[in-house]
């Protein structure tokens with residue numbers, strides 16, 4: 387027990403040190419490579435075999451030709467070429483014309499979120515019942531752009547940081563387009579949902595009275611970008627298929643590292659903060675990284691035990707910037723997995739979507755004889771089982787601690803929905819199996835599944 391705790395603290399300390407160091411020096415060469423890879427999309431990244439993948443053609447966005455080939459990558463373009471290719475690619479991607487969607491009037495793209503009903507919904511953007519699916523329909527699939535722009539305005543960030551609204555729009559459009567709309571779950575609507583939840587948490591009294599505009603800015607950007615360019619499959623899948631991202635990030639927080647580098651790429655490309663000092667921009671990039679990396683669910687135990695011991699000692703001091711940023715990491719983690727804390731109507735839709743994505747991965751794994759990942763086999767798993775396991779092992783522990791930190795009506799509402807939704811899934815489970823009450827232990831084992839190279843901490 388004592389040994390385990392010391393181990394845990396030591397590990398957290400090491401991680402903290404390394405993350406500090408990463409923030410302090412700018413980007414080393416492997417970070418640059420990561421940025422270029424992200425910026426080029428997959429169009430220019432070639433394997434030894436010399437193939438060229440398509441951008442966004444397939445679902446999930448994985449090139450199956452790499453399965454048995456050497457995954458070493460080669461980026462043989464100069465920085466200037468990168469930039470040139472990039473803007474052309476960006477142009478192609480964001481041009482509705484090339485995708486056969488005619489837009490009669492370009493100011494329409496920018497302003498269509500201000501049509502009546504969507505605008506009306508935004509007046510209640512701080513409500514926990516906010517229906518992001520409806521909002522996405524009303525904004526014609528632009529929920530992430532509309533919602534985030536609105537929140538920047540609402541929090542006074544545009545004025546405070548002297549942001550160019552055209553650049554901000556362009557940045558948000560790029561972010562939205564970098565999500566894969568083919569993913570049933572990890573798409574821009576999920577990002578918008580997480581951003582909306584984050585906004586609700588930022589408004590909680592404990593936070594709102596201590597947060598600076600800078601904190602709010604980082605939180606909203608991190609929420610909006612936290613799953614950027616998600617391929618619709620999980621990390622174990624990328625590792626076992628020798629995906630170049632797994633190689634690049636050494637099998638550790640592979641997706642989250644990619645989301646972060648993608649966000650940094652877009653921030654730099656948009657020039658949104660070009661008027662700030664280099665120091666501030668670097669600080670922003672590294673702090674956004676700390677927030678996004680915290681969403682790696684396989685690291686939840688580490689974050690949660692740190693949170694728990696702070697709460698036990700009662701030593702959180704939100705005047706302290708480090709403590710505030712830790713709380714923002716916890717808030718983003720909550721926002722990311724808050725689906726079961728929404729009303730049943732919303733929660734159920736998310737559950738169906740995430741299961742569809744899991745099962746799709748399972749289908750691919752079967753087809754290519756890769757061994758089906760936990761939770762991904764549609765023959766043996768059910769939505770109800772998956773949800774009950776998810777709630778029991780990940781959501782309840784996290785939100786339990788969050789409610790200790792912020793014991794408000796919102797926290798009670800979230801725990802209330804969580805309990806009701808779990809009971810509903812148990813009802814479904816009983817109907818389906820007759821035996822009832824099985825809790826899928828997969829989530830409990832998840833740490834060891836995903837991170838075989840690290841000692842377990844429990």
Ligand SMILES: *[C@@H]1O[C@H](CO)[C@@H](O)[C@H](O)[C@H]1NC(C)=O
Nearest residue numbers: 490491492493494495497498
């Ligand atoms: C584009 O749309 C806006 C608002 O809908 C309108 O005021 C403007 O005249 C339109 N411009 C053109 C070129 O159609």
Ligand SMILES: *[C@@H]1O[C@H](CO)[C@@H](O)[C@H](O)[C@H]1NC(C)=O
Nearest residue numbers: 625626632633635636637839
């Ligand atoms: C990543 O995992 C794969 C499969 O387990 C292994 O072959 C590879 O050596 C690992 N890479 C690193 C850098 O640990």
Ligand SMILES: [Zn+2]
Nearest residue numbers: 576612613722
């Ligand atoms: Zn997410």
